[in-house]
Amino acid sequence: MKALEHQPEVTFLRDEEGNILLASSGEWRVATLKGVIPVLDRHLRNLSRRSLRWDLFGISSIDSAGMVLIEYHLNLLAKKGNTVEVTGASQEQQQLYEMVASYISAVPDVPQERESRFLRPFTHLGESVMVFLRDINAFLSFVGENFVVLVLLLLQPWKFRYRAIIKNIQDAGVRALPIITLTSFLIGVVIAYQGAVQLQKFGANIFVVDMIGISVTRELAPLITAIVVAGRTGSSYTAQIGVMKITQEIDAMRIMGFEPHRFLVLPRVIAVMIALPLMIFFADIIGIAGGMLVANLHLNISMTEFIHRLQGVLDVKHVWIGVAKGPFFAWLIAMTGCFRGFQVSRDTESIGRYTTISVVNAIFLVIACDALFSVILTELGI
Amino acid sequence: MNPVIKVSNVVTRFGSNLVHDGINLSVRQGEIYGLLGGSGSGKSTLLREMIMLQRPQSGQVVVLGHDLGNVGREEAAWLRRQWGVLFQAGALYSSLTVAENVGIKLKEYAHLPKNILQEIVRMKIRMVGLPDYAADLYPAELSGGMIKRASLARALAMDPGLLFLDEPTSGLDPIGAEAFDKLILELREMLNLTVVMVTHDLDSIWTIVDRLAVLGDKKVIAEGSLKEVMNQPHPIIQKFFHGERGRIRVQHGK
Ligand SMILES: Nc1ncnc2c1ncn2[C@@H]1O[C@H](COP(=O)(O)OP(=O)(O)OP(=O)(O)O)[C@@H](O)[C@H]1O
Ligand SMILES: [Mg+2]
Numbered sequence: 237m238k239a240l241e242h243q244p245e246v247t248f249l250r251d252e253e254g255n256i257l258l259a260s261s262g263e264w265r266v267a268t269l270k271g272v273i274p275v276l277d278r279h280l281r282n283l284s285r286r287s288l289r290w291d292l293f294g295i296s297s298i299d300s301a302g303m304v305l306i307e308y309h310l311n312l313l314a315k316k317g318n319t320v321e322v323t324g325a326s327q328e329q330q331q332l333y334e335m336v337a338s339y340i341s342a343v344p345d346v347p348q349e350r351e352s353r354f355l356r357p358f359t360h361l362g363e364s365v366m367v368f369l370r371d372i373n374a375f376l377s378f379v380g381e382n383f384v385v386l387v388l389l390l391l392q393p394w395k396f397r398y399r400a401i402i403k404n405i406q407d408a409g410v411r412a413l414p415i416i417t418l419t420s421f422l423i424g425v426v427i428a429y430q431g432a433v434q435l436q437k438f439g440a441n442i443f444v445v446d447m448i449g450i451s452v453t454r455e456l457a458p459l460i461t462a463i464v465v466a467g468r469t470g471s472s473y474t475a476q477i478g479v480m481k482i483t484q485e486i487d488a489m490r491i492m493g494f495e496p497h498r499f500l501v502l503p504r505v506i507a508v509m510i511a512l513p514l515m516i517f518f519a520d521i522i523g524i525a526g527g528m529l530v531a532n533l534h535l536n537i538s539m540t541e542f543i544h545r546l547q548g549v550l551d552v553k554h555v556w557i558g559v560a561k562g563p564f565f566a567w568l569i570a571m572t573g574c575f576r577g578f579q580v581s582r583d584t585e586s587i588g589r590y591t592t593i594s595v596v597n598a599i600f601l602v603i604a605c606d607a608l609f610s611v612i613l614t615e616l617g618i
Numbered sequence: 619m620n621p622v623i624k625v626s627n628v629v630t631r632f633g634s635n636l637v638h639d640g641i642n643l644s645v646r647q648g649e650i651y652g653l654l655g656g657s658g659s660g661k662s663t664l665l666r667e668m669i670m671l672q673r674p675q676s677g678q679v680v681v682l683g684h685d686l687g688n689v690g691r692e693e694a695a696w697l698r699r700q701w702g703v704l705f706q707a708g709a710l711y712s713s714l715t716v717a718e719n720v721g722i723k724l725k726e727y728a729h730l731p732k733n734i735l736q737e738i739v740r741m742k743i744r745m746v747g748l749p750d751y752a753a754d755l756y757p758a759e760l761s762g763g764m765i766k767r768a769s770l771a772r773a774l775a776m777d778p779g780l781l782f783l784d785e786p787t788s789g790l791d792p793i794g795a796e797a798f799d800k801l802i803l804e805l806r807e808m809l810n811l812t813v814v815m816v817t818h819d820l821d822s823i824w825t826i827v828d829r830l831a832v833l834g835d836k837k838v839i840a841e842g843s844l845k846e847v848m849n850q851p852h853p854i855i856q857k858f859f860h861g862e863r864g865r866i867r868v869q870h871g872k
Contacts, residue, residue, distance in 0.1 A: 266738075266776055267699070270729045299777035299809060300745075301728070304738045332808045339744040340737055482712075582758040583712035 242296065244272045248279050255287050261294025264302030273305065280309055284316040293324030303329075303336040311340075378575045382505070385497040400503035401510075408469040408504075409511030413518065415464055420519035423456050424448060424526025432534050441535045445542055448527035449550035453558045457519035459606055462565040465512060466598035470573035473504055474594040477577025478587040486578075496578075505570040512569075513562030520555060553618065561609060568601040620683065622647050622780065622812050623668060628677030630663055637663055638674065639836035650806060650813040650826050654858070655833030661816040662706055662784055664833070668814065669703055669782055670694060682780070699727065701780040702773030706816075708765040710757040716743065716768045717753040723775050742771040747797055762789040770798075774805070781805075783815040787822055795819060799826045832858070 244262040251257070258279075262268075290310070292298075313320050325333060389395055431447045477500060480486050486496055524546070531537040537545075576594035580586050621644035630638040637660040645651045653661045666672040667679055670686055679686045682700060684693055710719050721739040724730060730738070743753050746767040757765060766789060773781060786802070787795040799822050805811055817823060823830065823844065831841040834854040840847045848859050 266724065266728045266730075269734075273731060273734065300741065300774075301724070301730075301734075301738050301777060304741055305734055308734060308737050328808060335745070335804065335808060336741060339741040582756050585713040 243268055244295075244302065246272055246275055246279075255289065256283070258288065258290045259294060260290070260292055260306075262296065264295055264298040264305070266299055266301035269302060269305055276305070276309055280313060283313065283318055286318050288313065288318055288320045290320055290322050291324045292322065292326075292329055295329070298329060298332065300332065300336055303332050304340060307333070307336055307340055374579070375575055378578070379571065382497050382501055382571070385495060386502060389498060389502065395498070396506075397499060397503045400499070401507045404504050404507030405511045407472075408465065408508050409515055412464065412468055412515065415468070416461055416515055416519050417522050419460050419464060420452075420457055420523040421526040423460055424452060424523035424528075425530050427451060427456070427523075428527040428530035429534070432530065436535070441531075441537060442541075442545055444527070444531050444535060444537070445545040446549045448524060448531075449546050450554050452523040452527065453520045453550065454554040455558070455606070457523050458516045458558045458561040458565065459602070461512065461515050461519045461562075462569065462602045463599055465508065465515070465566070466569045466573075466602060467595055469508060470569045470598045471591050471595045473570065473573030474577040474580070474591045475587055477574055478580030478590055481578060481580045482582075482584065482587070501571075501574045504574060505567060508566040508570040509563045512566035513559045516559050516562045517555075520558065557609075557613065557618070561606065564605055564609075565602045568605060569598045572598045572601060621645055622682060623814065624678075624680040625664070625668070626678045626680075628664070628667065628674040628679065630660065630667070630672075630674045636836060638677075641677070641833070641838055643831045643838050643841050645812060645814055646829070648806070648810060648812055649828040650802065650815065652823055652827035652830030653814065653816045653833065654818070654823070654830055656854070659833040660836070661833055665782055665784055665814070665816060669701060670697070699776065700778055701782060702776065702778040703782045704766070704769045704773045704784060704786055706784040708757065708769045710765060710769055710772065712757050715754050715756055716748070716760070716771075719757070719768060720771045720775050723772075727776065739775075742774055743768075745774070746771045746801065747794070763791065763794055766790060766798075777809055779810065779812060781811050781813045783813065783817075785816055785818065787817065787819045792821075795821065802826060 242262040244260065244264045246258055246260040249257040249259065264272075290306070292306075295302075310320055310322070322333075427448055428444060431444045432441070435441055435443055435447075477486075480500075489496055489499060528539060528542050531542055532539060573594050576590040576597070580590050623645040625641055625643050628638050628641040630636075641664065653664065655661050663672065667674050667686075668681060670689075673687065681697060684697055686697075689697065710716075711722070714722065717736075717739050720742050721735055724735055724738060728735075740750070740753065744750070748764060748767050748771065752760065752764060752768070757768070760768060766786060770783075770786065773783075781802075783802075787798050790798060802811075802813060802815075803826050806813060815822070815827070817827070827844065829841070829843055830847060831838045832847060832852075832855055833839070834852070839852045840850040840855055847855060
């Protein structure tokens, strides 16, 4: 292995006239400098208007970091009115000295903090508000651009990327069916159980059918499906487009005349808008089936009884309302996913950041949109 | 004297693609060593094998007396501190600024106080010819040539004894490339560097490279000083140095 590295050392000598000699020795290399810095600081900090001699003769080897350290202190000393003479430098050290001197700043500076601690929360608040406004602005222009491309495409419908749409339906819809099955089944089970406990108290077992039928089709299936799709598909859209942005694939597409909205965004948005309503209908069936199972085991309602009751109480409008929410949720999810993907810039870290933001935004928007539906439909008396 | 790097009988294969079939070469202390060869001849791959990013299927790579096929964890860590690398595409950390990129190894290994660290980083950034404002830019905000310089600054951060450069001057303007060459010469003088560089740049080969190896046909087809190599009759070498661009360069000399 390697011989032990000699630590850099510096000794301070004072002659009778008060002149100071710094004798330095050892290896002044970046990996070993740590020890000598406090020594230099301690001895040199309070010197002013003195005359010093700094002897480099004992230094066996020095690299540019070591030279920076020396020159940093030389500059500090000079600033405080000391006169320093450097002696004993070999020719190579002389060369290194000159090179470093030509690059480091003559006046060692310490960056000042500008804003006061007191104002910082306000600065942050202001900044986040500005970021929020800018995001909204950017999202609106994204939507606008998307709409323009959509209108142009509607005039030439053969230019739609049908294959991409089909492939995206496959990815976002068909492949998500297992997880949708699982979650909506469990939701049906949970609702049935919660309802059963309460309804049994009144002997109103059969009303569990009303409860499951309406809550699952109208609210729960759409919401759960949308949340699963936001987490699964929205995030992957952001990541896919984000990576393409970083690797400049988007730029390459633009210069070849492949409009990203036509090739990337619209196929995804349309695919999710087609797939989500279908998935909601699927989740309706599975959720009700889950409820039916619990009703059968726990409340002794037979399957035929359950279905008979369901036909009586579940207006078809509830199913339609639930399914009709699909395209709206889908549009929000896919648009946010793509939009955040295009916002990715610069570094790989921002892919992760924007993917998270995209999912959080999408879920929030879906829930907000659902609330809006509730209010409007209730006001309309539907 | 022992060579700094010794490559013997290296064979590299990617699947069915045989890239190296028995490579032999050696790099001496203090020299600037060029690796030449056409695109896809395996220069970058060979470089990766010298810095432990990749293992050859067989053969031996010895760097600073250590057989890379057989080093312990501690030895490997020590070796990694002995060299700086400039990757062909820069490979700067995209989420860090230029100054942070340059300072990251110093921060990790040298434990210097902030003001000294800043001063060292600033010196390296100026040394490679970047303007001061570049320190706070992110890699995505740099031009191609600036990326090259920033990654050189990063490679030089710890004043390594061994410097690996993968096409350092490609993508630079001729003036910048010349300054880059001069800088490498200067650094070699002052810091006792040994430099291994992959290059296609005829000017660099003429002005700063001491010895070179030419890869072709999966082997080293010539090794030695420029004069020795140019006199080899191998057709690849003849094409390289006596093609249109090579002829002009030869006429003008150094
Ligand atoms: N990770 C890898 N997997 C498979 N093949 C690889 C890999 N890396 C390199 N290769 C192959 O090895 C060969 C040599 O590649 P290398 O990058 O070393 O070429 P090079 O000489 O540096 O070329 P250039 O001058 O264009 O940079 C090429 O055929 C390449 O396809
Ligand atoms: Mg290469």
